[in-house]
Amino acid sequence: MKKHIAILGAGPSGLYVYKQLVERHPTDVTIDIFESKQQLGAGMPYSSEGANVEHITNVSGNEIPPLVTSVREWIQTLPEETLQRFGIDRQSFHSYRVLPRLLFGQYLSDQFSLLQEKARQLGLVTNVHLGSSVTDIIDEPDQQRVSVEVNQKDRFSFDAVIICTGHDWPKSHEGKIPGYFDSPYPPAKLRGVYNQTIALRGASLTAIDALRTLARANGTFRRNEAGKVVFESDAPDFRMVLHSRDGFLPAIRFHLEEPLVTRDALMDEAAIAANRDSNEGFLSLDFVFDENFKQSFKTKDPDFYDQIKDMKLEAFVETMMAQREQTDPFDLFRAEYQEAAQSIRHRESIYWKEMLAALSFSLNYPAKYFSAEDMHRLTKVLMPLISLVIAFVPQSSAEELLALHDAGRLSLIAVGSDSEVEPQPEGGVRYQYKDEAGKPQSQTYTTYVDCVGQPHLNVDSFPFESLKQAKCVSQARLAFQSAQAGREAMDENPKTVSQDSQGTYYMQVPGITITDDFQIVDPQGVASERIYNMAVPYMGGYNPDYSGLDFAQEASARIIGHILALEPASV
């Protein structure tokens, strides 16, 4: 009998899931794809929902997990006017270049069409439903089927569904408080903000997206005779103020020795199992840090290995952060820009940063086996450094950021971890924070853009009501290894720490519970054989570095491998 599989949402995640199916082209499968928009493949970041012409990817063609044709080949097929619109020269284009996001969206869309064509040739039936928003998912355990409600009226029935509905940016005050933006997306909405001081919360890639649009609404960038990017504006009061917890700017893209992060970067499953066996079922973060990070320097960079070999994770992070703490963030950003330029020129990696990015990727799958204590260390100690490094700010964004700063239009404030943003009924916000000397500060702004990135969402926000009501989904959580640590955490955070009837303490982590193969899991710990979740806002707790095409490739291989009861394909 034919197995009927549905892909719900056809952005990049849906595309990689479909690719897995086409590559394996099982003879007994029919596929339905539901997409709320009219375009397949582009998803949010690579369509007008998430980009204007000025926005670029932070990955280059050679870092994109293979689809049908490479970006370089695809560029050669485009009409001249498309290339001109995005400032691309056909002859000099190479696979180390980052891409305008809207153009990349077209690439992904075309790849979807090529996969559909391949599927047709292979006899794999694919029914595509555009303009079809999935409004509910109903599990039917008795029939071992899943029903999908579309546009609140039509119903379709499947053997298995993969939720790929992607980004979700809930609105709190936007639309009610003038000058308040819950996110910079879709970026077209910022084009009208002119001649004023704008507060941005966050100082990483999302803030850079906002900077690039706001700068163009208030002035122009040009390259001067010395080849440097400068910003010019007729708006005398135009300023942007970034607010970040520690006052750091993210790190810049450099040459990667291994542009494609693949399964080779993942930890050996037997090593994970052995470590868990010796550690009350928990995977030790110190073990992962040693095995999957420190050891790699032994042969690649023995001097660096000697420096760090005796360091615990905390000491390593402190050492790497020390330079950031001692240097003005814009001076450091300029120095890192030069260092990255040299790395690209000589095609030489900055190895410790590359290994940190690989560590981050490899943490995704085993992170659900950390104790709550280790997850706390990961998120509070290591992730702040990882987040700075894996931002991979593209060179042109770095140049614009420095040009805005040099023009006196951009500054950065460290606001600490307990700052508050108070929306003002008449418009804008009041930003309250303590400065570096611990003195309370208060600043009002008529325009505010929240740029902290995709919020992590919990089970309560999960969009498919019937799955919540039937208790098919559960809040992600991790057990404490030490009962005393759990008790203390519960006293401090009674809302996010709980205790079960056996006395085990648990810390809530973002998103819903999923297995290694992305099956949803009910509150009793039973994994579904029919419903898989790849929706990014709901998996950050168990997959801390979930965002990116390399992740989509790996996750989709696991899901389709599980559904078809096959070994995961090599990626």
Ligand SMILES: Cc1cc2nc3c(=O)[nH]c(=O)nc-3n(C[C@H](O)[C@H](O)[C@H](O)COP(=O)(O)OP(=O)(O)OC[C@H]3O[C@@H](n4cnc5c(N)ncnc54)[C@H](O)[C@@H]3O)c2cc1C
């Ligand atoms: C602004 C931004 C820039 C980024 N830039 C990069 C980058 O340069 N490099 C990189 O590697 N990663 C980048 N990322 C990471 C990014 O998360 C992934 O590349 C990718 O967008 C995840 O794809 P997705 O399909 O899961 O989600 P989405 O891109 O959000 O796509 C989800 C799709 O599902 C559809 N959909 C949603 N709800 C429904 C529904 N109910 N029914 C039917 N269809 C639905 C949507 O219309 C959309 O097409 C960026 C992320 C953001 C937010």
